Amino acid sequence: MSIVLIVEDELLELEFLKSIVAEELKDKEDKILTCQSGIQAVKLAKQYRPDIMIMDIHIPEMDGLQAIKEIRKFLPQASIMILSAYSDFSYAQTAIRLRVQEYLLKPIKPVIFRQVFHDLLASIATSQEHSDEQVMEPKANQMQIIEKALKYIHDNFKQKLSLQMVSSYVYLNPQYFSRIFKKEVGVSYIDYINKLKIEYACKLLETTNYPAYRISSECGFTDPSYFNRVFVQQMNMTPKAYRTKHLCDNTDNN
CATH class of the missing domain: 1.10.10.60 (Homeodomain-like)
Incomplete structure (x- = not known):
């Protein structure tokens, strides 16, 4: 599931952006959030933690760059696209410091916006897959370790077999081994x-x-x-x- 936040105070522009985003999102659980001010953007970002933000710079209450600065404090990994009617170099410099992925100048051609948004979605999907793989790999390693430990236990339980002996056999410290043993086997080692x-x-x-x-x-x-x-x-x-x-x-x- 992807959550997209669009921050734009011009209603026609907002509807244009929302329509393209809606076409690109495939999952029924994907969510599109919209607002028209920087303060609203920060509140929505805290509440929903969007994966992608599309932010105009000149918006009421708090400008887009300041809003991004606040949001980066609690969403350091979110993908951000800035929309601006101004090509001011200082804006671009600030955007770079805030780790903004894209900086597009208005008026934006639909084909350009669609392609940039599509690329951001693809990048997020790749990152999520990589994150899932990292979670699965330790899980698989834990299972292999426990299987090795169980074989050793069944071969040697008739002698004095301490937790330290078994944890040393699988090259783990006793406290960590004890935790994953109970988690995977369902009962404590002893x-x-x-x-x-x-x-x-x-x-x-x-x-x-x-x-x-x-x-x-x-x-x-x-x-x-x-x-x-x-x-x-x-x-x-x-x-x-x-x-x-x-x-x-x-x-x-x-």
């Missing part, structure tokens, strides 16, 4: 790895006679009491109760 450890603990409880402290060690926990707390938190029973329940279930099935 919750994810503890889930893997408890799933493995359940398997060992079902298939071995190992005591709880050994299972805790086999799953990569250094503190058996912490293992017990995490197990209860996830399974709503102690490791001993889980083994008993599993044995009873098997006996009933047989």
